[in-house]
Amino acid sequence: MQEIQLPRTDLALEAHEMVREEEESKKTEVSGVIIEEDEVEGIKVTKVIVEEEGERRIGKTKGHYVTVEYSLNDEETLKKVMISVLYRFLKERKLGKEKQVLVVGLGNKAVTPDALGPKTVDKLFVTSHLKQLPGNLESEKRSVSAIAPGVMGTTGIETSDVIRGLVNEINPDFMIVIDALAARSVERVNATIQISDTGIAPGSGVGNKRKALNEETFGIPVIAIGIPTVVDAASIVSDTLDYMLQHIVRETAESKTSTYALVPSWMKKKRGKPMEVESKERQKILGIVGTLDEEEKRQFLYEVLASYEKNLMVTPKEVDMYIETFASVLADSLNEALHQ
Numbered sequence: 001m002q003e004i005q006l007p008r009t010d011l012a013l014e015a016h017e018m019v020r021e022e023e024e025s026k027k028t029e030v031s032g033v034i035i036e037e038d039e040v041e042g043i044k045v046t047k048v049i050v051e052e053e054g055e056r057r058i059g060k061t062k063g064h065y066v067t068v069e070y071s072l073n074d075e076e077t078l079k080k081v082m083i084s085v086l087y088r089f090l091k092e093r094k095l096g097k098e099k100q101v102l103v104v105g106l107g108n109k110a111v112t113p114d115a116l117g118p119k120t121v122d123k124l125f126v127t128s129h130l131k132q133l134p135g136n137l138e139s140e141k142r143s144v145s146a147i148a149p150g151v152m153g154t155t156g157i158e159t160s161d162v163i164r165g166l167v168n169e170i171n172p173d174f175m176i177v178i179d180a181l182a183a184r185s186v187e188r189v190n191a192t193i194q195i196s197d198t199g200i201a202p203g204s205g206v207g208n209k210r211k212a213l214n215e216e217t218f219g220i221p222v223i224a225i226g227i228p229t230v231v232d233a234a235s236i237v238s239d240t241l242d243y244m245l246q247h248i249v250r251e252t253a254e255s256k257t258s259t260y261a262l263v264p265s266w267m268k269k270k271r272g273k274p275m276e277v278e279s280k281e282r283q284k285i286l287g288i289v290g291t292l293d294e295e296e297k298r299q300f301l302y303e304v305l306a307s308y309e310k311n312l313m314v315t316p317k318e319v320d321m322y323i324e325t326f327a328s329v330l331a332d333s334l335n336e337a338l339h340q
Contacts, residue, residue: 010181010226011194012048012065015058018184018295030057043081044069061214063198069191075325079332082193086337089195093221097142097340099173100128104163104213105148106179106200113229113315115323116330117178118148123331125339128170141339145170160211167218174221177213178330182313183228186239189315190322193227193330200224227326230313234301241286241297245277248285 009015019030032054036047048065055062066085070078095101103124105117128145149155149162167175177200183189199214199222214222282290292300305311316322 009184010228011067011183011188011192012050012058012060012196013046013067013192013194014184014188015060016048019058030054032057040081040084041077043078045081045085061198063196065194065196065198068193068195069188070193071191075329079329079336082329082333083336085195086333087340089197089223090337093174093197093223095174095221097140100143100171101145101338102163102166102170102172102175103144103146103334104175104177105146106151106159106177106213107148108151108154109148110154112319112323114151114180116180116227116229116326119323119327120178120330120334121146121148123327125335127339144338145172158211160213160217163213164218167220172220174223175213175218176223176225176334178225180230181226181228183231184235186231186236189228189231190319190326191228193225196224197221198224200226225330227330229319229322230315232302233310233312233314234298234305236314237301237305238294238298241289245282245285249277249281 009018016030016033016035032051034047034049034051034054036049038045038047046067046069048067050058050060050062050065052062054060066089068078068081068085070081090096103121105119105121107114107117109115109118124144124146126144126146127141128143131141131143145166147163147166149157149159152158155162163175179200181194183192199212199217201212211217213224279290284290289297289300302311
């Protein structure tokens with residue numbers, strides 16, 4: 001019998017939300033997980049601190065996670081915020097300019113949703129080779145090396161083995177790994193940046209988990225930066241059902257007072273914030289599925305799609321534009337934060 005792939009996410013913030021939904025405790029935090037929210041230049045920045053108990057509860061490695069939730073309507077503001085967040089993240093870990101860094105761009109450059117790491121590395125300002133030259137003008141800059149090692153499917157070599165050889169050869173003080181992630185919610189695809197000090201497991205977002213890249217593996221701090229570029233079909237269906245419920249309930253309410261209730265929604269003004277739908281309304285519209293809570297509904301959809309091998313990983317059609325933009329944002333932010 002085929003093993004069912006249960007709902008998962010690479011984002012610590014979403015993992016925390018999943019546990020809250022399961023325990024129906026949306027007004028309280030999960031024990032062992034500390035959430036600190038802030039707003040910088042109008043962009044929401046959330047710090048998630050996972051302690052030992054929280055590691056068991058939400059399934060994320062003990063450590064610090066920072067998520068930046070943004071809109072690409074203002075790319076320059078996003079860069080300013082990312083520079084500030086990255087600079088502070090490095091400073092808190094005492095990784096100043098005197099520390100040598102190796103930046104690793106994970107992923108397959110030939111597969112657009114997975115090309116974030118390699119494309120970011122292409123735009124980085126690397127200086128380790130310049131610092132070796134006599135009388136060079138970059139002596140005050142941090143020593144930065146960078147590589148995009150490819151994926152095991154094209155190289156035949158485990159990514160962690162490639163990186164271990166580099167670490168042994170150049171002896172960096174710390175490492176930054178950049179990779180595309182998987183999200184559980186459609187709303188967070190191409191809309192969230194996560195920074196953590198826990199490292200990363202390449203391919204885990206699409207069920208192809210490789211050896212972990214972390215401090216335990218290499219003996220140096222490993223900072224991971226990722227952006228979710230894909231979401232699975234079950235999550236899309238689940239979110240679509242929620243949107244449909246809200247739409248039907250809202251249209252029904254408007255039909256009692258509005259003379260244009262049957263006009264397509266795209267001809268009306270933009271809708272407001274998501275609304276809660278009462279359980280009676282959910283059951284009336286969705287039948288048996290409407291009796292399930294959020295996590296039960298998602299798991300049911302996973303089981304249905306997985307049993308037919310149709311739980312596809314999906315990315316927006318504009319992904320090529322997004323990847324180019326994200327690579328520029330991350331590279332520019334890293335160049336500023338690393339070299340101050």
